[in-house]
Structure formats: structure tokens, C-alpha cells
Amino acid sequence: MPKTLSFSFQQLVKWPRFPVDADKYARGVVGVMTGSGRSPGAAVLSVLGALNAGAGFVRYCGTPAATPALLVRAPSVTVGPGRVGAWVAGCGWDEAETQANQERWQQVTSSGVPVVVDAGALPLALDGVPAGSLLTPHAGELARLLGVPRADVAAAPHECALEAARRCGAVVLLKGHRQFVAVPAGPVTEIQAGSPWLARAGSGDVLAGVAGTLLAQTGDPETAGLLAAGLQAWVSTQTVGPYPPDRLAECLPEFVGRL
Numbered sequence: 001m002p003k004t005l006s007f008s009f010q011q012l013v014k015w016p017r018f019p020v021d022a023d024k025y026a027r028g029v030v031g032v033m034t035g036s037g038r039s040p041g042a043a044v045l046s047v048l049g050a051l052n053a054g055a056g057f058v059r060y061c062g063t064p065a066a067t068p069a070l071l072v073r074a075p076s077v078t079v080g081p082g083r084v085g086a087w088v089a090g091c092g093w094d095e096a097e098t099q100a101n102q103e104r105w106q107q108v109t110s111s112g113v114p115v116v117v118d119a120g121a122l123p124l125a126l127d128g129v130p131a132g133s134l135l136t137p138h139a140g141e142l143a144r145l146l147g148v149p150r151a152d153v154a155a156a157p158h159e160c161a162l163e164a165a166r167r168c169g170a171v172v173l174l175k176g177h178r179q180f181v182a183v184p185a186g187p188v189t190e191i192q193a194g195s196p197w198l199a200r201a202g203s204g205d206v207l208a209g210v211a212g213t214l215l216a217q218t219g220d221p222e223t224a225g226l227l228a229a230g231l232q233a234w235v236s237t238q239t240v241g242p243y244p245p246d247r248l249a250e251c252l253p254e255f256v257g258r259l
Contacts, residue, residue, distance in 0.1 A: 027056025028216035031084035040066035042092020049209020085216035093120025173225035194233025202245035
């Protein structure tokens with residue numbers, strides 16, 4: 001049985017802070033490789049998560065199908081490649097686009113910077129990820145990653161998260177009502193639960209974007225996972241809803257400001 005710690009909302013005081021003269025690059029440059037023709041909204045949601053968590057600079061390198069809607073909601077985003085401190089990859093990828101996903105994955109991992117690996121990119125993580133990366137599966141994705149029934153993950157989520165962390169050599173954030181962050185050598189940390197209203201399509205895309213900002217800012221995948229999931233859960237308990245994920249993402253700056 002792995003040692004399990006707890007992470008409460010009070011620990012969000014560990015949120016990164018910057019001097020008044022910090023420039024946009026110092027505040028975190030996030031590359032976003034998300035969305036597809038089938039799921040362009042995932043690109044918008046992941047970018048909103050990154051921006052509203054306080055990224056200094058966001059570069060969008062995903063599907064052109066998402067770009068018009070993305071720039072309406074987030075006009076500060078730069079479209080196209082460039083220097084980044086961390087990537088967010090996989091949200092909204094179409095599993096049928098096998099070759100395209102391989103090419104996207106190669107583009108992301110060849111940069112050598114850490115990656116928040118979500119959704120459609122998770123199967124590729126078994127082949128190895130850059131040092132300092134963070135995987136963000138839900139229970140079903142974690143079960144497929146490990147090749148076990150979903151019921152096994154439900155019965156022992158902390159143990160399954162730790163096993164995935166060891167296999168992939170990366171920190172794992174298991175999403176859900178009960179959320180766990182596992183590092184390969186242990187321990188496993190359970191995050192205080194948020195509102196049940198977080199169980200909505202798109203919440204994980206926002207979470208990946210938030211984690212991408214924190215990974216770019218701190219370079220620490222465990223901290224990024226804990227703070228990203230903790231912030232989203234806290235905001236969900238304090239904001240009268242039910243807000244859809246894009247609206248909830250727009251509430252993030254108020255709460256980051258309180259920290």
C-alpha cells in the first residue's frame with residue numbers, strides 16, 4: 001500500500017509568485033497542441049485554462065479548425081511555433097487520426113521541454129515522455145493505459161496512479177471526484193474534493209491548461225498537478241453554478257488573485 005498524503009485548499013498558498021519587474025517570458029510560456037476537427041472546443045478550453053491561470057505567453061500550435069473561435073475568446077494567443085517552457089498536448093485529439101497524432105507528439109516531445117499529457121496523447125506516453133512531464137488521465141484512460149478493467153482503478157486509485165507513474169517515468173494526476181497525484185518514487189497525494197459540477201465534458205481540458213501554466217512557471221510536475229487540481233476544485237466549491245467549463249475558467253483569475 002503506497003503512502004498517501006492529503007492536499008487541502010489551504011495549501012494553495014504555494015501558488016508561484018513573481019517580482020513586479022518579471023516579463024511575460026518569466027511568467028511562463030505555454031505551448032498548446034490540442035483540439036481536432038472533431039473537437040475544436042478542446043483547444044479553446046485548454047487555452048482558457050492556461051491564460052486564466054496566469055500564463056505570460058500562450059502559443060497555439062494545434063488544429064487550424066479551432067483557430068478562429070480561439071482568437072475570438074483569447075486574442076492574446078500567438079498562433080504558430082516558438083520558444084515554450086512547457087507543452088499541453090492531447091486534449092481533443094481524434095483517436096482515428098493515428099498518423100497525425102504521432103506527428104503532433106513528435107513535434108511536442110522533440111523540443112525536450114516537459115509536457116502535460118492528456119486524453120489522446122496518453123497512449124503515446126508509454127513510449128517515454130520528456131523529463132518533468134505530467135500525465136492527466138481520468139479513471140477510464142488510466143485503466144486503458146495500464147491494461148486493466150476500470151473497476152480496478154475505482155477500487156485502488158492511488159495504487160493505479162502510482163503504477164502508471166512508475167511505468168511512464170512521470171508524475172500522474174488521476175482526475176475525478178477523488179483526485180490523486182503520484183510521483184514514480186511515491187508518495188501519492190489525495191486532493192481535497194471539489195463540487196460535483198466539475199463532472200462535465202471539458203473540465204479536464206481546462207485543468208490541463210492550468211497545469212501547463214504551472215509547469216511552465218515552476219518546472220515541477222508534482223507541484224503543477226497539485227495546484228492545478230486544487231485550484232479548480234476550490235473555485236468549483238466557491239462559485240455558485242452550475243457554470244460550464246469555459247465560464248468556470250474565466251472565474252480563475254479572481255481566485256488566483258486571492259492567493
